[in-house]
Amino acid sequence: MLNLIVCIKQVPMVSELNWDPRTGTLKRDLAEGMMNPACHHALEAALRLKDLHGGHITAITMGPPMAEEVLREALAIGADRCILLTDRRMAGADTFMTSFILARAIEKECPDFNIVLCGCHTSDSETAQVGPQLAEELKIPGAAYVEWLELKENVLRMKRLSDNFLETLEMDLPGLVTVTTSQYQPRYVPLAGIQDAYDKYDITTLDADDLKLKITGIKDSPTRILKVYSPDSKKKNIEMKGPAKIIVEELLEKFGRKIGGEIQKDLKAYGQDQ
Amino acid sequence: MNFNPCTKHKTVRKTVRKFVETELGPIAHEIDQKARFPWEVVEKMRPLNFFGLQVPREYGGAEMDSISYAIVIEEISRVCAAMGLCITVHNSVGTNPIAQFGTKEQKEKFLPKLASGECIGAFCLTEANAGTDAGGVETTAIEDGDHYVINGTKIFVTNGGICGSALIFTITDSENQRNSNSVLIVEKNTPGFSVGEIEDLCGMRANPVSSLFFEDCRVPKTNLLGRKGDGLKIGLSTLDSGRIGIAAQALGIAQAAFDDALKYSKERQQFKKPLSTFQTIQNYLADMATEIDAARLLLYRACVFKDTGKSFGAEAAMAKLYCSTIASRVTGLAVQIHGGYGYSKEYDVERYFRDAKVTEIYEGTSEVQRMVIARSLLTKPA
Numbered sequence: 001m002l003n004l005i006v007c008i009k010q011v012p013m014v015s016e017l018n019w020d021p022r023t024g025t026l027k028r029d030l031a032e033g034m035m036n037p038a039c040h041h042a043l044e045a046a047l048r049l050k051d052l053h054g055g056h057i058t059a060i061t062m063g064p065p066m067a068e069e070v071l072r073e074a075l076a077i078g079a080d081r082c083i084l085l086t087d088r089r090m091a092g093a094d095t096f097m098t099s100f101i102l103a104r105a106i107e108k109e110c111p112d113f114n115i116v117l118c119g120c121h122t123s124d125s126e127t128a129q130v131g132p133q134l135a136e137e138l139k140i141p142g143a144a145y146v147e148w149l150e151l152k153e154n155v156l157r158m159k160r161l162s163d164n165f166l167e168t169l170e171m172d173l174p175g176l177v178t179v180t181t182s183q184y185q186p187r188y189v190p191l192a193g194i195q196d197a198y199d200k201y202d203i204t205t206l207d208a209d210d211l212k213l214k215i216t217g218i219k220d221s222p223t224r225i226l227k228v229y230s231p232d233s234k235k236k237n238i239e240m241k242g243p244a245k246i247i248v249e250e251l252l253e254k255f256g257r258k259i260g261g262e263i264q265k266d267l268k269a270y271g272q273d274q
Numbered sequence: 275m276n277f278n279p280c281t282k283h284k285t286v287r288k289t290v291r292k293f294v295e296t297e298l299g300p301i302a303h304e305i306d307q308k309a310r311f312p313w314e315v316v317e318k319m320r321p322l323n324f325f326g327l328q329v330p331r332e333y334g335g336a337e338m339d340s341i342s343y344a345i346v347i348e349e350i351s352r353v354c355a356a357m358g359l360c361i362t363v364h365n366s367v368g369t370n371p372i373a374q375f376g377t378k379e380q381k382e383k384f385l386p387k388l389a390s391g392e393c394i395g396a397f398c399l400t401e402a403n404a405g406t407d408a409g410g411v412e413t414t415a416i417e418d419g420d421h422y423v424i425n426g427t428k429i430f431v432t433n434g435g436i437c438g439s440a441l442i443f444t445i446t447d448s449e450n451q452r453n454s455n456s457v458l459i460v461e462k463n464t465p466g467f468s469v470g471e472i473e474d475l476c477g478m479r480a481n482p483v484s485s486l487f488f489e490d491c492r493v494p495k496t497n498l499l500g501r502k503g504d505g506l507k508i509g510l511s512t513l514d515s516g517r518i519g520i521a522a523q524a525l526g527i528a529q530a531a532f533d534d535a536l537k538y539s540k541e542r543q544q545f546k547k548p549l550s551t552f553q554t555i556q557n558y559l560a561d562m563a564t565e566i567d568a569a570r571l572l573l574y575r576a577c578v579f580k581d582t583g584k585s586f587g588a589e590a591a592m593a594k595l596y597c598s599t600i601a602s603r604v605t606g607l608a609v610q611i612h613g614g615y616g617y618s619k620e621y622d623v624e625r626y627f628r629d630a631k632v633t634e635i636y637e638g639t640s641e642v643q644r645m646v647i648a649r650s651l652l653t654k655p656a
Contacts, residue, residue: 034288066281068281069281069284069285072281072282072285073285073289076285076289188289188292188293188318188322189285189289189322190321190322190323190336191286191289191290191322191323191324191327191336191338191342191346192323192326192331192335192336192337194282194285194286194289194336194342195282195336195337195338195342197282197285198281198282198285
């Protein structure tokens, strides 16, 4: 049976993030949480593999107890089992520690996995490091920024966009992929699934002791965040006055290049049509 | 007492909001203007259990608790009240009575089709001379061998133009009219059953509300819901649940109007200041928010009473009365805050304003809710 693992992360829903200026870490408890979009696409990729080949999906997350919410969502949409890694000692872990802890949990709870799927990056920290580091930790091949997956026998065929090339890769399993948000549009969650997710499933909750880890998230993380800040906005408003036809022409003349690309082409084509 | 929503209810709200904002949001204005029923969205709602919200699992439903149910209706109505109406009427009065009062055979025959949305349900009580007075129904169902023969006309039937089956409130004994109400399940293709013109209404325009005609329409006796003469009992019980749905719908409309008014008040400048800086507008916003919150608490209380097996008729009536009253008030204030633009079809508050009014009228008028509440007060032992 195809054994799939999807690593998901709960991220703050608001685009405006709050952080602790002293430690440089995000204040996650203030924001409403959601499943990181790329993780959601990775889950969808796993669901499509399961639709085609059958199998079992384990969703795993590391975070505060409230991260259970995204695991329930994963169950609602079709995951079969969920693992929550939560421990105050894991708090403040950087990507290196996170992938280390995830790897130990996967080895302990689902050693017979075939494919690990991660989102290519998270919307709150954007490092894109956990997936590749997790492949290293698990000592399996990994491919990042994958757009399409196809499974044949024990070989995973993938497409990924690299610069301006579309690469087709093949990987022996077990292996790890990080999935982009360009394909695998997540399906809607059925309402019966939500009821089941809360009424019928238990979530496996593990702490550092369960994984026999003697760690402290912040102390054992080699990365130090020096500063988190909002870049100053240099935008200013320009008011254009006059008849529409004239100011549109003026707008295009002054800013057409900035608008750029397709929009400018469309506008030109539109101009020729008239 | 815990006022925090549990994570399940948060997930239900988030999930439904995402769906309706994506699928209904972009077309809500257009389907209101064209009075068009959005079949393309129905198609997407079917596999997501929107048509079997409280139907038991064995018949393909989601078997949700009542707060989840209210949240679903509230969130659909926040974006498109006409679709909220279709879903709540289909579920609460078009489908649930079969789950509650139907025989095993009736459940097996009708519930899977209703829960999957293959067949949209309707409930027909109102007639030219009956509505608020349920005892005044004149549509007859006369026994003839193994059949009932139905004759009469039902008006203002929500989902009338699209229903695949309808529950018909009839009298089965014309001699003793007041005590002989019975409910029959009629399928659309039954000879003698026809659909009238779609009504041209003030609000809820995307819902095909119509008359239904019955001319010597023969339905098998196996389609009788409950026993002969159970009609009033089924009708009253159904309406108690139905009121939770309409209260949720009214609440959704009020929330939408408030959200728009709050946003607009911060953007619109007069006297070189945003409207929201004026105390009069702040008072409006404070009143709107307070009323919406109070309405939501009343509604959720009725839901909890229902799910814990308590009698909830008066609580549902209070929730329906209050939610619909504040929906009219809040949408009126939202139009007021928008000024001239609020009176224009360009802005959604104009639609909310039209949609809100009927929540004070259907599923029991506000006057009937007060009757129900007063009756429960006066019959309580001192």
